[in-house]
Amino acid sequence: MSKIKELREEAKRLETEARSKLDAAGAEKDADKAAAFEAEFDSLMDRRDSLVKQADRLERSDEARREMEEIEERGAREARESRRPTAASDSFAPGAHADSDEYREAFRDMLAAGGDLSAIPQEARDMLRANFAKIDQRAQAGATGATGGFTVPTTLAREINIAMAAYGPMWDEDVATVMVTGDGAPIVLPKIDDTAGETAAHTEGNSLADDGSGDVTVTKEDLLAYTRATPWITWSFELAQDSGFSWEAILARLIAKRAGRKANTELTVGTGVGQPLGFMTASVEGKLAASNSALTFDEVIDLFHSVDPAYRMGPKVGFQMHDQTVKHVRKLKNANGDYIWSDGDVTRGVPPTLLGKPARFNQAMDQIGASKKPIAFGDFGEFYVRKVGSPMIGIAREKFFPNLGIAGVVRYDGGIGTPGAIKHLATPA
Structure with a gap:
């Protein structure tokens, strides 16, 4: 049984058990016993919610990984064919190759080198520099100059x-x-x-109303x-x-x-x-x-x-x-x-x-x-x-x-x- 299925089935079991506690609280005439049933309900539902969140996170992660694998497999050949031969004087358009395996590897090499561009090949440096994005914050933050990252x-x-x-x-x-x-x-x-707008009756031969009632x-x-x-x-x-x-x-x-x-x-x-x-x-x-x-x-x-x-x-x-x-x-x-x-x-x-x-x-x-x-x-x-x-x-x-x-x-x-x-x-x- 997969971990996700196991978590969801356990959450379903807790949900059923919690519902029975709440039903028991509704039928209980003793206030203290009813309160105890409600407390058990809350505890069970908290455990159930935690399991559901764990399962959702695992499911999102699995889905993202599958999608990435499909994208990589489908795009690998096209990306390699569309990539131009690279030299130190090559000119890259902004954002070039950001979706390619080559750029992904260049980015990883840059991380492995601690951000030191001089420690990675010229080809990788050119690709990274082509994808350097500047952020001008002056309009919102009142700062001067610009900052950025890869x-x-x-x-x-x-x-x-x-x-x-x-x-x-x-x-x-x-x-x-x-x-x-x-x-x-x-x-x-x-x-x-325009949820209140609607048409009006029209009499043959009359002109359409021009009283501003149809303005948007x-x-x-x-x-x-x-x-x-x-x-x-x-x-x-x-x-x-x-x-x-x-x-x-x-x-x-x-x-x-x-x-x-x-x-x-x-x-x-x-x-x-x-x-x-x-x-x-x-x-x-x-x-x-x-x-x-x-x-x-x-x-x-x-x-x-x-x-x-x-x-x-x-x-x-x-x-x-x-x-x-x-x-x-x-x-x-x-x-x-x-x-x-x-x-x-x-x-x-x-x-x-x-x-x-x-x-x-x-x-x-x-x-x-x-x-x-x-x-x-x-x-x-x-x-x-x-x-x-x-x-x-x-x-x-x-x-x-x-x-x-x-x-x-x-x-x-x-x-x-x-x-x-x-x-x-x-x-x-």
Whole structure:
């Protein structure tokens, strides 16, 4: 039995056991015994959630590795044929060969040499220099000059992006609409809400109305390119030199877990001042709960229907909430005594649902409390995440000798395209 299947089956067993504890709590008349059953439920579900997350991480890693192997196998011959003969005077176009096996090996050689370009062949130096990306931070940070690093190989960039998505849903192209650009120039994001627009009856021979009632209001938002960098991370020179290790996977974990948390937080609750405008900050209040310590099934339904039906039909419609809010919502029942939360099928990777829509964990969101926004619902396809190129990596040698210092840099921004497409449930003070 594979490790992933074993984890998912154990999670399913714990889920069944936990559900029986909750049913027992509902049937128990003794308050102390009911509380004990509920505590057992919480403990079992926490263990179940941990197993599901382990299985999801392993599944993502396996999928990324399979995709990389397929890409490498399919593209190896074409990349070699398209590559021009290289000499010291060869001219490389910016970004040339970033998706080739040759560039991947040159990048690895540079790591193994501790970032010392003089220690690697001229051919590899030329390829790396052609993929050196400069970052001008003046527009957002007020700094002068420019900094930069080597663009990571396509295979590594893909693994970093997948690993970043594992630390929050907002970096995931299956959740939000992702746009990747080659540079950091501002992108104009037009905003139009025409859900109330409709046709009118027309009488033969009459002129069409020209009273301004059909005008469309268009606003816009500039998607910028905020630069975020990790702290220096110590990287063993033995790992850099040992080809037996999967250096792409190791680097992805080191860099992505730091960058992923920050990106998800800013794309969720960013203020829009010196950082991205998060979807929670830009969202509209859809329902004010009666209590700041508990939510009801009716309030979740009200939030659902506060979003226009036009935005409830897309492929990226769903709920987002903190894990502790999920724990609360899992215990809610409808009038028939049925739980409104569905855990899906963890053995098949089917996501949990709420009112028939996907429900995603987002640890950057509020927990239930006074003056909080614990649940969001809407079409997250209307939230645009702008990514600039691939992640970049910088190397420091002497500072960490004999090891290496690795730092990662990513650039992104985000914004809602249509006001009202995403709404939140708020709690009173």
